[in-house]
Amino acid sequence: MKTDANVVRLSKVSPEQSPTSPVGRLPVALTTVRDNAAQQLKTALQALFDNADDTLFEMADRATSNAEQNAFFEAMRDLRLKRKNIERGFLQKVFEAFATLNQYEIGKPAPLDAVSFDALSLVQNDALEESVALDSMVAKVVSRDATALNHLTTRFNAMVSKKLDDKTNPLGPTCLCEFFLDACSSLGVEIRVKLIILKLFEKYVLTGLDQLYAQANQALIATGVLPELKSAPARRNPSRTNAPAGNAGQEAAPELSAGFADEGVQEVFGALQALLSQARGTTLAQRNRPADAMPISSNDLMRLLSHMQQRAPAQVSDDFDLREQLEGLLTRASAKAGKARVVGEVDEDVINLVSMLFEFILDDRTLPDSLKALIGRLQIPMLKVAVIDKTFFSRGSHPARRLLNEIASAALGWGEQDGAQRDSLYLKIEQVVQRLLNDFVDDPLIFSELLAEFLAFTGDERRRSELLEQRTRDAEEGSAKAALARRQVEQALNQRLLGKTLPEVVVRLLQEAWSKVLMLTCLKHGVESDQWQAALATMDDLVWSVEHHDEPEARMRLLEMVPSLLKALREGMASAAFDPFSTGEFFNQLEALHVQAFQRFKRSLPEDSAPADAPVLADITDEQRAELAEVGMDLPLLELPAAEAVEEPAMVEVIEEIILLAPGELRATEPEISLPDDDEALLQVDNLRVGSWVEFQEDEEHKLRCKLAAVIKPTGKYIFVNRTGMKVLEKTRMGLAVEFRRSAIRLLDDALLFDRALESVIGNLRKLKGT
Template sequence: MVSLPFKNTASGKKLTASSRNALFQNLVSLVTVLCAEKIDDFSERLAQALLHLSEQSVKPTEAELSFNGFNYLRKNFSAFQKNFVQELDELLAREIRLIEQNKIGMQQHDNSDLSLVTFEEMENKVLLGNVAQSLELALGDTLSALNLRIGWILGREETTTAENPFRPQVFVEAIYQAWRKIDPAPESHRVMLHQLGPELFLPLNAIFGQLNEALVERSILPDLTEAYRKKKAENKVGLPPPKVEKRDQSKYNKVRDWLLSAGKKKSGGDAAADDLNVPDLFSLTEGGGNWNANTISVKVGPRMFVYLNNLQSQIDRMEMDGQLDPVPQSAATLRKVKEQAPPGMLTAVDENTIELLANILDFVFQEKSIPSEIKKLMGQLQIPLLKAALLDKKFFVKDDHPARRLVDTLAKCSLALDRQKGYDDPLYKMIEQIVGRVQKEFDQQMSLFDDAVSGIESLLDTGDKQSQDFLATPIAEALRQEKIGKAKEAAENDIAARLETGEVASFVEAFLETQWVRILTLAHSSKDKKPDVLAKALRTMDDLIWSVKPKASPEQRKELISRLPSILAMLNAWLNAIKWHEPERVTFFSTLAERHAAIVRMQPEASSRHQVEIAVNIAEKASSRRMRRQAAESRGKIQDEFLQMVNGLDEGSWLEFSRNNGGVARLKLAWISPQRTRFIFTNRQGEEPSLFTVEELAKSLRDRSASLVQVDSIVERALNVVLDPEQ
């Protein structure tokens, strides 16, 4: 809510009831006109969103509902738009009546009839409110300014969006009611509502801007801009800090509860943070930890780090002497710190920090997808990671924490390692040097972890750039295949459109679908350079279809006789171009000659009954063709989970492929064709590229000869397991 001391420069008098009503009626007319101009573009955006959802959704029911919704909207564009304008006009008229009765905004809070409302309707009401709220947030100052001007019209100095008859919720309600009239399925209403948002919705910012301009032209708060800016600047003083997002807040609370749990147990249940000297677990100065920052070990931090440095030196000597397992199976080193640290050196929160980090590393060391070489490097980082976590508890709640990013980056590096070379892989040796620097040098500066991550990512980027040389040839071949595939699809559509009339002779249908489709494919693939070739191929096909249609009059038969030599010459020329010399060619032309001869011969006029039978047969054939095509298109829209998985892949994704010898190859998705019909996978060096079509890749996933390698944050997965072990 915004409250400003404003003054109408036109007049200090309040509007009369009749003047106010007339003004609102004019605004309603303006809004209706503006929305009528924008509804067409909105309808198109909504249709595309529903179609995209039907192609991308992993839920079969949602995919079907969204595809059906797309069809309803496509077939009822005009009705939907007309319904919306009518609904908006009626809803705004209702709002004006409520103003006259001094009941504006009250309908939002009237829950007296909830017992008569179904659960689905209640759910839709919640969705409507959510959509309206997102639109309100996106509108910002434009809506606030309109609220103030509406408030002046109503004679109020304090106004809210709920008191504005033109609030976003009215527009959302109009869209919803208009949709219900064209789509009878209640389940799809929620699917449609979920698509609505600031980017897809009507351009309310522009519409509200024009409403503001219309009111300024009537001298209603013309100087509002400066007053509003001043008030907004004043309101910034003393504002509370921004709220933590719900997702982050939940994680924050769980980590906080974990770190404080031991203190609660020792004190009998309600030990406060003050007893542990913990004013804020997650506060930290910029740039890294230091002993003047608000950290847990502020009193004993320097002593603790000296102890950890000495322990690290001892571990290094034991590793050199071969006294330690090079590949850790658990975070035993961290637990030894908690058990063996001198008395008074660790607070209860410090001990819980160690245990939480140890649990995370236990999960990491047990992860089967991470090779032993990488686990060895992670094991070397136990002490540096502990220092980082003791200094900064945001390690557990911030995805982009430098130390946490290093663990995640190392886990992802395991995808690029050559497992056959193992410790001798040059990439491993370079990463080992980077990790060794962190192990020896880290004290309090988190930037060292950032440097390590940058160094490892630079190594991987270098490999990606080198692989481009190997990919040039397979990419060119994939682009050629994709171009031919798209050309064939266009050729099939050209033929299908002609066959759907039901008037094409059966033997010509077979010829077009088996041979002429090859000619049209070539013509479509070369149309950018030779557009006339496609036009000539289509014209020859149409001439052939025309030539086998019945000719009722002598003039039509005469025309056929005159045109037939050139038609046959063009047919033979095109067939020679694709080198179709099989015996079937002779059979086709023989059948074609018989049909032409029968057409040219004088035919007795068919009876009315026979003509009706012919017309019915043609209509049935056309209907059957259209139904088969629509069924095929529908099947193509509803994808199984494996096609959806392929459509969700991005460059950089990793898959494991089973080999015939029983082995497994881990390959990276290095390139995706522009139309996403071809995918090229390579090893880290870009060698041995493998090309897959979208269908081939989906089949590999379906029959489990390929599987997607999980590359999300290993630390996040570990935290989820540790903090919510029952999930």
């Protein structure tokens, strides 16, 4: 009965357990361990969230910019709102993991191993930082509590059918970290905030695992599960258990700003050092060091670099070798001291890494040559900051690294034709470089200041360019709609006029005047609208009214049609603001055409049906007379005898398609080259995305850098703008494909410059390792 009671109680306490989880029953002792552990983890999570506000507020207070401060405040708000869901999700994952211990699972992916630095790729820098942090957290727990964790895993294996190791143990640090990350997946925070939250998880949850493992092992020993395994008593962490809650934020912030960087991020630099050590003796320069050579301190190295910085050349040439320059200074220093002095191994690794990074940067085809020379002058300041702070290589948010990336991103759209002497971007980058060369000694804070200034500058430029770019897009979309409407009007005119012989005045009226009415109607209402159909019907009625008809009923139809037809024509042309003088001329000629039509009807009457001089409108009603008079028809003229008919009008046969051109537009006379749909060049065009930067080789000397601002679907045009947002080029899909085929267009890589450089360096070091 006691067992049943325990099972009922656990079901009530654990609503988080998935209803769809496997139903293998756990031993009672294990459910007790699970519940006790869940209660302890829940309490630890509550302590984490209780202190998160203080920690994030402390970090916000230390922020160096408004944007960074706002990011911390937003994270505080997001964490408060989602706290309960994260706690619930985390505990649910714990219960689900226990629920599967007596079930074999097929097809479940293997648990993630520790990050392999042989496979290190810095394309996804955030993922790398997160991975390093997790590995460091897990490694600390394993280092501290390896024996207790191993005994707990062994006891679990003695009780369940699913075989576990320390990484798959539901209470192991690897699983707990994964559960917490999964529960936090809904948080919309930056990587730096996520790292802080992970550090809090380590501080308030993982540091208590020694107690959790000790209690769990003791509970299982009490029930007779492998009592022969002996564990050392758990160590208490007085700094965690005894610290007042109110001091938690003050205590966590320094740890986060210093301790975490010193421990977790150092692993990345260590991995780079390992790659460098294996590459030595291949292409990396080997130093012939005397046996009694004494390494200089990092402070002495900084002084030498500052000396070089003050004497750095105004233009960095391709043959500039920072290592050779430094070697020369060391040789002179050794001669003065009377003893060989060399750079220490760690600092030499930093020098080699920075040198290789700048070799990539100076060879990078994405950077314009003029700006490349400016950026090359940053090599010594960047080396100095890397000597001071090794997180330069692993932390994407490092101010010096961000400054380099922001400069490169801003330079992406800069063209040599912009003129270095008067271009604001060039002058700003030159100002940043000169400020670093003049003022940077050993305080990295200058990078944060310059980054904030540069971001403010580029932000203003970006807002101006985005505004002009939007106007360019709007104008092009408007032009495209107008072009599509012209094609619709052309089609409607050609369907009704092509191949017909009509009075010249009617053809001109439709092509010059009524086409504008159709165009306006199409743009305002569309071709599916009643207004469009009414405008087409008016055009059809006009064409019918000037054609020859012999049917007797046609005379009455014409009498009924003319008033409404002329009224519709006048209203339509007035709505399109057509020239009133030209409108009057058209209507005078139309009146003559309709008079001729009525005269033809009179001549076509049988001789005995009416006297030769009988009025053609003898049987017209008073209402029809009033309508004709209202639209300006001259009734006395219609009453003239047939012998006095108006002169026949000039006729024209429409044999060529009517083409409507926009003002200033020239219709292409040469057909565009056609390529098959699977052509590689067309696939390259289709892979272009709005926002992509490209470089067109206009001729042997001139290149044009521009960004794809819009793809106008109705016309198939690709619109390109320069960095100010002004339109500089438009191409069709086929036209772009032709440019790709003749290698006259090149995509510019807009990925972060430092990250691309570091990825290239790592790739090269791996290749050297394999040789």
